[in-house]
Amino acid sequence: MGERPADLGGPRQRSLLARLVLAGGDVVSTDRLIDDLWAGDPPPKALGALQAHISYLRRAIEPDRPPRAPATVLISEAPGYALRLDRPAVDAWQFERLLADRDPDPAQRYRALGDALACWHGEPYAPFATAHWVIPEAARLHELRRLAVERRAEAALALGSPDEAFALLHAHVADHPDRENAARLLALTQYRLGRQLDALATLRRVRTYLDTEFGVLPGPALGDLETAILTHAPELDQPPAPADPPRSPGSTRQVAPTTSTAGTPTFDPQFPDQHPADAADRIEDVGRRSGDGANSARVADGGITQPADRAAGASRPAHVSPSVETVRRTLIGSPLAVVRSLRGLLTEGNWPGRRAIRRTLGRPRPVGTRPDPRVVGW
Numbered sequence: 001m002g003e004r005p006a007d008l009g010g011p012r013q014r015s016l017l018a019r020l021v022l023a024g025g026d027v028v029s030t031d032r033l034i035d036d037l038w039a040g041d042p043p044p045k046a047l048g049a050l051q052a053h054i055s056y057l058r059r060a061i062e063p064d065r066p067p068r069a070p071a072t073v074l075i076s077e078a079p080g081y082a083l084r085l086d087r088p089a090v091d092a093w094q095f096e097r098l099l100a101d102r103d104p105d106p107a108q109r110y111r112a113l114g115d116a117l118a119c120w121h122g123e124p125y126a127p128f129a130t131a132h133w134v135i136p137e138a139a140r141l142h143e144l145r146r147l148a149v150e151r152r153a154e155a156a157l158a159l160g161s162p163d164e165a166f167a168l169l170h171a172h173v174a175d176h177p178d179r180e181n182a183a184r185l186l187a188l189t190q191y192r193l194g195r196q197l198d199a200l201a202t203l204r205r206v207r208t209y210l211d212t213e214f215g216v217l218p219g220p221a222l223g224d225l226e227t228a229i230l231t232h233a234p235e236l237d238q239p240p241a242p243a244d245p246p247r248s249p250g251s252t253r254q255v256a257p258t259t260s261t262a263g264t265p266t267f268d269p270q271f272p273d274q275h276p277a278d279a280a281d282r283i284e285d286v287g288r289r290s291g292d293g294a295n296s297a298r299v300a301d302g303g304i305t306q307p308a309d310r311a312a313g314a315s316r317p318a319h320v321s322p323s324v325e326t327v328r329r330t331l332i333g334s335p336l337a338v339v340r341s342l343r344g345l346l347t348e349g350n351w352p353g354r355r356a357i358r359r360t361l362g363r364p365r366p367v368g369t370r371p372d373p374r375v376v377g378w
Contacts, residue, residue: 006060011127012037013053013060018125020074020083021090022137029080036133054081092141095119099148106158113152120145146176153185160238162192173202177209180218184225191229191236199229 008014019036020028034046043049058071065071075084087093098116103109124141125134149172156164169186176182183206190199203226210216228236 006063008060009053009056012049013056015128015131016050016053017057018128019133020081021092022125022133023082024093025083025085027077027080027082031079033080036131039132091119091121092124095141095148096144099144099151106155110152110155110159113148113155116148117145117152146172146179146182150179150182150185153182153189157185157189157192158239162189162238165189166193173206177206178213180206180210180222184221187222187225187229188236192238196229200226203229 008017015037016033019033030047030050034042034050037050038046054074054076058065058074061073062071073084075082083090085093087097095116098112098119101109101112103112123129124138125131128134129138149168153165153168153172156162156168165185166189169182169189173179173182173186183202187199187202190196190202203222206222207218210218225236227233
């Protein structure tokens, strides 16, 4: 105890102490202790032998306790005995306490789970591994340890440290091929490390194992992750940057959002490269060169603005091209609607500036690397 090891006596005394530790500080009845210590076959004077073992352990644990003073660690409490120790004093108790810490801060979780795993020093209750009261408890603790490894890897991923997560998960998944969540985390880790083929192989390996050994298919989480990896879904990337990332110096234009039916700004995911603000910039530039730029739609920090004369409170002059005004209105729609409106405007009529705008806009930019047949071509 303290800085020196305690002499806990022979196997029976050690087994008694381990049984009280396993109770987690709760009271264990004398009947239960007798049954567990002698595996259901107690001697005729088992109660006296139990009391002798308790007295020995009390002297070993509290060597400086005065004679006849009440014990403060291994106490008597009806209907039996209990250990009264601080949680950090017992590795098994401290491990569970740290594992239960679900702090929202991933850095704090990562540290706490690391401290929890550091409480492990070999097999739990190893000298009594075959005892009937140890087997279920050892299995429970092993399951908690596996959970701690996976939670720590998850915290490492949340911190943007896939290399740390891989170090935790690589051997863990190999030792426990039936754990779907561990395989999911390992595949995500491999993807973030730039190892897409390894990530897919991990997912297919666990699917094959579950099918071969148990005749079952993995849950939907693994299938969803495989699909996301194959399509390079953006949510698989490293933790997102701050909500307001700094813009490059001198940049004032922001992408103009469209408006959904609920009034919430949205973007059309089918056309990530076709931004209304891009088209507005080009129309504004051509409008200036074609002579009516003073009344053309402009783009500022907030997105689409009114023509300059209307911003000053004046009504729209009659000579402003109605097609340009129509473009200004349609730019608040979805990118697909913008492209379709521009296509119609630039193929009908012969209004001033049409040829110049058409030459500048050219064909719409294709999405990704392949043109979209719905929008390419006027």
